[in-house]
Amino acid sequence: MAGDNAFKVRLDAAISRHNKGMQGDRTAVKDAFAQLSELRAIDSNHALLEAYYGSTLTLMARDADKLLDKADKSQQGLASLDRAISLAPGNAVIRLIRANVCLRLPENFFGRTQTAIDDFNDLLARHQRQPDLLTPIQYKQVIQGLATAYENTGKLTEARTTRQRLTQPPDDAIQRGKGASKDGKKPKVRKSK
Structure with missing residues (x-):
């Protein structure tokens, strides 16, 4: 049905x-x-x-x-x-929903910020293996949410490190190198005759 x-x-x-x-x-x-x-x-x-x-x-x-x-x-x-x-x-949308709900609930009453941290980290790890898992907007939301969750739990170093990821190029671009194609190979340059 x-x-x-x-x-x-x-x-x-x-x-x-x-x-x-x-x-x-x-x-x-x-x-x-x-x-x-x-x-x-x-x-x-x-x-x-x-x-x-x-x-x-x-x-x-x-x-x-x-x-x-x-x-x-x-x-x-x-x-x-x-x-x-x-x-x-394995559903990224469901994990994102739960992470965001847990992030917004008061930690002193519900104690679910660690669930948000776990969900955000799970999404980032899977996104690294499967770069199309998250849209660019979702990726940014996950980074911001994770940093906020770390801040809410007093893990300020982790929050700062996480926020720095927003200013870095995507992981797959770093791995490929500038000018490389998605398969990691440099494009062939044709010489004109």
Whole structure:
């Protein structure tokens, strides 16, 4: 069922509402939660759906008035994000979602900054082996998120070293050398006759 086009269209609409909710739209958060809950009833093992569901729960926690509701929704959201990772541990989007949620939660209440550090480092290690894993914008977000996570845990040297990566050329360009092609070989220069 999760593979059909109607399911995908509904999931895309829910993700769009989730993204509006991330910008502060409380109505969009409620809409996304309702849509994702309905889709979860159809396919409870869809990893990407589970990740957005978990992220939406943490947005609901952000918007909750009562402290107990904030804590409960955050814990439920984290459980869903962890479940999404267990369903698809190699999915970069899911790992990026969890890393960013864990980064934004207060460390003194949830203790999940190390999860963000682990997820960001996992993404960077895999991106080094597979350079098209992250878009340039995602790569920058991962570097910035990792540096912030290090700062939040008092690891200032690691944060500084991580931030320096933003000013360096991509790893694959360094390995190839200036003027080299993607296979690492210098281009052949034709001599004119």
